[in-house]
Amino acid sequence: MANKLIERLVGELSQLGSQIILTEDPHGFFSRKDTQSILKNYDFHVVEDLGLSQRITFELRSDSPEKKFLFITKEWESYLEDIQQNSSRFHFLLADYIFGYHMDSVLACPLQIIEELYNDQPLTALTKAETLRRIGDLKADEVEFDFDSFKQSLQSELEQANISWFTIIQLVSTALSESIGTESEHQVIDRIETVNKEFQNELSSNYSQLPNSNAIERPKVVSNVLDHINGQRNEKDALVVLDGLAYWQYFLLKGEFQKFGLVSNESHTYSWIPSITQLSRQAIFKGSAPDAEYIQGPRNEEKLFRQFWQNENVLDHQIGYFYGEDKIDEQLSGYSKLAWVMKDFDDIMHSSPDYKEVLIRTKHRIDKLKLCERMLRLVHLGFTVHLTTDHGSIQTKPWRKLKGRENLTHRSGSKSMRHVEYESSSTALKFINKNPELKDSVSQQENMIYFTNNQCFDSKSIITHGGSHMLETIIPFIKISKES
Numbered sequence: 001m002a003n004k005l006i007e008r009l010v011g012e013l014s015q016l017g018s019q020i021i022l023t024e025d026p027h028g029f030f031s032r033k034d035t036q037s038i039l040k041n042y043d044f045h046v047v048e049d050l051g052l053s054q055r056i057t058f059e060l061r062s063d064s065p066e067k068k069f070l071f072i073t074k075e076w077e078s079y080l081e082d083i084q085q086n087s088s089r090f091h092f093l094l095a096d097y098i099f100g101y102h103m104d105s106v107l108a109c110p111l112q113i114i115e116e117l118y119n120d121q122p123l124t125a126l127t128k129a130e131t132l133r134r135i136g137d138l139k140a141d142e143v144e145f146d147f148d149s150f151k152q153s154l155q156s157e158l159e160q161a162n163i164s165w166f167t168i169i170q171l172v173s174t175a176l177s178e179s180i181g182t183e184s185e186h187q188v189i190d191r192i193e194t195v196n197k198e199f200q201n202e203l204s205s206n207y208s209q210l211p212n213s214n215a216i217e218r219p220k221v222v223s224n225v226l227d228h229i230n231g232q233r234n235e236k237d238a239l240v241v242l243d244g245l246a247y248w249q250y251f252l253l254k255g256e257f258q259k260f261g262l263v264s265n266e267s268h269t270y271s272w273i274p275s276i277t278q279l280s281r282q283a284i285f286k287g288s289a290p291d292a293e294y295i296q297g298p299r300n301e302e303k304l305f306r307q308f309w310q311n312e313n314v315l316d317h318q319i320g321y322f323y324g325e326d327k328i329d330e331q332l333s334g335y336s337k338l339a340w341v342m343k344d345f346d347d348i349m350h351s352s353p354d355y356k357e358v359l360i361r362t363k364h365r366i367d368k369l370k371l372c373e374r375m376l377r378l379v380h381l382g383f384t385v386h387l388t389t390d391h392g393s394i395q396t397k398p399w400r401k402l403k404g405r406e407n408l409t410h411r412s413g414s415k416s417m418r419h420v421e422y423e424s425s426s427t428a429l430k431f432i433n434k435n436p437e438l439k440d441s442v443s444q445q446e447n448m449i450y451f452t453n454n455q456c457f458d459s460k461s462i463i464t465h466g467g468s469h470m471l472e473t474i475i476p477f478i479k480i481s482k483e484s
Contacts, residue, residue: 003038003111005097005118010042013068013090019061020087022079023070027107029094030070034111037357039070041364048072058083100124102131113138145184150175151191158198165202166268168195169474173248180355189395192471193454199470200452203273210270211289219477221270222280222390226287226308229386238338238383240375241284243277244346244465246392249362250476253371257480260372262379264387265479274419274450275391275465275472277346284390285339298323301341309337328374332381344369349393352463358393375480385480391465392472394418396456399438406431417458418466419450443468 013021023030030036036046047057047069054071061069073079076089095103098114100122106114116138126134150171157167172192179188207221215224216231229237245253247268257264272280272290282290285304294300302321309319320335322328328340344365352358366372378385402420422428425447432438432449441453451467465472 003115005115006035006038006042008097009092010039010044013044013070016088016090018086018088019065019068020058020083021068021070022073022076022083022087022089024076024089024091025072027094027103029092029107030072032111034360037360038111038364041361041368043067044070046070046072054083058086101126101134102128104128105131105135109135145175145179145182145188147175147179147184147187147191150188154191154195158195163198163202165199165470165474168199169247169268169470170266172470173246173251176248176355177251177359180359185355196453196470199473200468203468203473207270207273218267219269221283222272222388222475223283223286223288223290225269225284225386225388225477230312232384234384236336236338236381236383238340238378238385239284240378240385240387241281241339241341242345242371242387242389243281243341243343244349244391244393245389245476246349246471247474247476248471249345249358249392250387250389250478252359252362253366256366256372260376261483262372262376263481263483265481267477267479268474269388269477271389271391271473271475273468273473274445274448275467276419277390281341281390284388298341302339305337305339325369332378338378338383340374342369342371345389349463349465353461354463355395358463376482379480379482387476387478387480389475392475393463393465394454394467394469394471395463396451396454396458396461398458398460399441399451399455400457401459402457417456417462417464418472419448420457422447422449 025031030039030046031048039046043066045067047054057069057071061067070090071079071083071087076084079087094107094114098106098118098121101117105128106117109117113135117134122134153171154168157163157171172195175188176192179185210221211223213220213224215228219225219228225239229239254264254266272283278294278296279290279292281301282294282296282304285301285308287304287308298321301323305321306316306319310316314337318334318336320332320338322338322340324342332338345362348358348361348365352361375385375387396418406420420428420431422431425444428444428447428449432442432444441451441455442449443452452469453467454469456462456464
């Protein structure tokens with residue numbers, strides 16, 4: 001997963017010891033979007049716009065002390081004295097890191113190919129023709145996604161009398177994780193939209209029954225997760241909630257389990273609908289239907305978690321709740337019921353423009369958070385580990401931004417852009433009637449409106465959640481153990 005070239009650059013930049021680094025980059029390597037995307041994971045941010053943007057960033061740098069900023073420049077002397085005195089200088093040429101190849105040909109390659117060339121440098125210099133042949137060989141080694149096979153497998157499952165949506169989400173997750181960034185990506189996304197129409201029919205027929213369903217075999221909706229765990233009668237349970245982890249992103253994590261001797265027993269559950277954090281994550285920790293007036297936050301979440309287990313006669317000192325990385329590595333042996341919530345994947349989603357960036361940043365974050373190491377530690381401490389999330393995500397298409405009074409009544413605090421909440425059901429219905437083109441794209445639930453397809457209330461495509469799309473609603477519920 002690691003990109004050794006970027007890691008080397010990050011190491012060299014970090015050694016400079018400055019928050020502002022004036023970067024001379026004549027070939028534009030740091031101006032590439034794929035380079036910038038990975039650098040963000042290391043809290044290095046490229047500021048290309050000369051003049052005002054760099055001046056504003058410089059003046060506000062103390063507001064983000066954890067971040068480092070690469071100012072792209074052609075002339076050091078173009079900066080005023082105060083910036084020069086409070087920054088370091090870095091001159092970068094890719095040819096100083098990759099030897100033996102025709103450099104113009106290398107610079108035209110995707111970052112993944114550049115990484116391959118960095119890891120396999122020739123003993124003698126190659127000509128342009130030889131370099132292009134080597135690049136062609138690397139591209140040929142990339143496995144082409146078999147879209148026809150994917151389409152046939154989906155169709156076969158959809159023709160069954162009882163459709164297995166667990167099978168569907170696994171097929172879709174495999175297809176997305178393997179096709180993102182390839183020529184097949186748009187075909188896969190279009191096919192998923194077709195399948196999602198069938199899924200919305202499934203929700204219309206069956207979703208309302210799920211909160212009251214038996215949770216012994218598996219929790220069919222997130223409000224039943226704690227009931228399911230309680231019904232297993234394990235001595236020690238750890239609930240790991242990775243906020244915003246779509247099922248296809250879980251597949252990236254799953255690929256790391258074997259390296260640590262971890263075994264995953266895979267299942268699925270449904271998010272609360274609409275799939276906003278205030279409702280769905282609340283439902284997980286409350287163990288029942290969420291309260292519309294609830295204020296989302298770690299303290300209230302911990303109160304819900306403790307109250308559930310205290311009602312099951314678990315002593316308070318045996319209940320542990322952890323948010324983020326800060327304390328999860330402390331002594332945990334005294335707990336019998338433990339929750340660990342991570343918001344990193346939700347942050348990745350909301351700050352990414354498309355699936356490709358989510359893919360890159362998810363891979364890096366899995367490594368950086370040491371998720372597998374921490375789950376292995378929980379297993380070694382005797383915990384049965386249950387991994388889930390509150391919702392997935394969807395790469396959206398813009399409808400339009402809400403305007404004027406349309407946008408006055410967001411009470412939930414959701415930033416999803418796929419859900420809007422009004423003061424009354426009549427106001428919500430009035431909005432739909434004024435926008436008849438939305439009739440087949442949204443659903444109304446009392447005073448709430450949310451998208452059922454892949455649209456959003458914005459003027460641009462974004463990665464988000466808050467509706468009832470299958471990629472938001474069908475989420476992982478995984479039990480993790482150690483190989484015997």
